[in-house]
Amino acid sequence: MTTSVSPSEINRAMAAIRITPESVIREANDVPRKIWHGISALANFSEEELAIATTPKQEIYRDDMMRLYRYLPTVEHDLGIPVLIVYALVGRYQMIDLEQDRSFVRKLLDAGLTVYMVDWGLPTRAQRWTSIDDYVSGYLDDCVDVVRTHEGVDTINLLGICQGGVFSTCYAALFSDKLRTLTLAITPLDFHGDAHCPQPGTAYMNLWARGLTGEDIDRYIAAHGNVAGDSLGLSFLMMDPVANVDKYTVDLVSILDDDRKLLNFLHMERWLADRPSTPGEVARQWLKDLYQDNKLVKNELVLGGRTVDLRNITMPVLNVYAEGDVVVPNSTTRGVGPRLGTSDYTELGVPGGHIGTFVGGKAQRILGPGIIDWLKARNGAQQ
């Protein structure tokens, strides 16, 4: 890579800059105005306005720190399509119900679906030895059984997001008779996909995890017990440090005079600040078995003595990916259809990044209708 810049390149670059004294003065006046407006707005937002995940729900089952919620219907017509949503451990489930006007959960409810949600809670030191199998064959299987009982059905629709998608994939392979469909969103499946198809600027976690040895990971878990939520938060920040500096400076200043955007910003901050710890044993398995050894797509992952064989996934599968995802690159998500046992495999791409899938305006216009139509078609409901 050369670092020298030719005079002609500099001239061309300078030609693009048309900053006049007037525009500088205009902005110099504009920025303080926005800041004063923002200070006032920040002080005046009510707790109700700042609240996230406000869609009404009822707790119907609990075990340890885990809770299972059933959202209250928003429409009269019930399509009889029960959907159990499984979010990741590394963030709270509120992400998919962050904004009232862009809530993924509300979209499903408004379409007449019956929505259940697993809240993994906030693991403490007591969950140090809780394994992926405890989550999949324990908590998740119990939740699926409770939903089946509540709905009086033998099979339900499982929707897993990110890490929750991996748990859901494992579950579908081990308990295929309990599922009608499987929907995965922004879910890493082929953890070495980035190595075969590099996408610059993505897959930091994959690179770091593969560079460490198994012993490094064992020692890390021994040293820290659980992986603290703030450590995870820092890892995510360091994936794109400049963008994060931008976010709290240039980006923030530009939205300070827009109450709606400022409120969205605060909702996201509230969600980010509530990052749970990951149980040490889960983190150890996640990093070694998946990131390092890529056992899931090799059908070598063993949970509770049973091998997770993707060929057992015979129900219809919808795989949603974010086109600009840097956390879970497309190369680790897409193209897994031939590895599954189902002949009904669909991929759906949405614009934006990892989290943008569930909060971005453009993504929401595709994601909600895309999943709802797909579920309706597989559950015998009219489009």
Added chain:
Amino acid sequence: MLITSADRVLQFAEGYLPKFGRTEANSLQTGVDRVFGAFADALGLTATRAMFDNLRALAEAEFEWQLALAGYLGVAGSAVGDAPRLAVARLGEVSKKGETIDSPLALARIWTSALAQAMHSAMQSDGGVAATERLVRVTTERQLRLANLVALAADSVGMTTRRDLDEAYREIQLLKREMRSLRRDRATKAAPTKRKQPSANGSTTGTREHA
């Protein structure tokens, strides 16, 4: 260029910064241990000696961490050096399209986006990944040594250590798994299709009831 810059910073940190005379300190410590160790133990100073050893190990780990951090920051710093070229290229593209940048904030955005690209390249380079891995390793080592020191102190006054708690939690987790297995076996034998029934208020609980 990025890797070279990072390596230079690392080499400087490794080669020219003082290392607390670690080799000499270790030799002296070993000699003192061999001569006076048994005598000190007889006087009831075993725990104190172990804590002193761990304190020294912690200081070494702290120093290694500083070096690793310097290496990591060196990689990040090299990205800053590469960003102007990328910013010029981006401005060139703007100019080529016949567009203009007429606001200082917009110019700032061009700069930060160029810097972000340079940072991505630097951190994903071999040197960047190696610096990150090293930082993870030495952070782990520092944490382990700190935990050892605290555990020794706690042990010396008869307090429960984190390891004791972890062992207890491990036992509890194993018992939970056995309970789950027994519960399922019983349910399967009793009625293969029977599922958990919700209570009258619509709430059911698992193995540990909180509701």
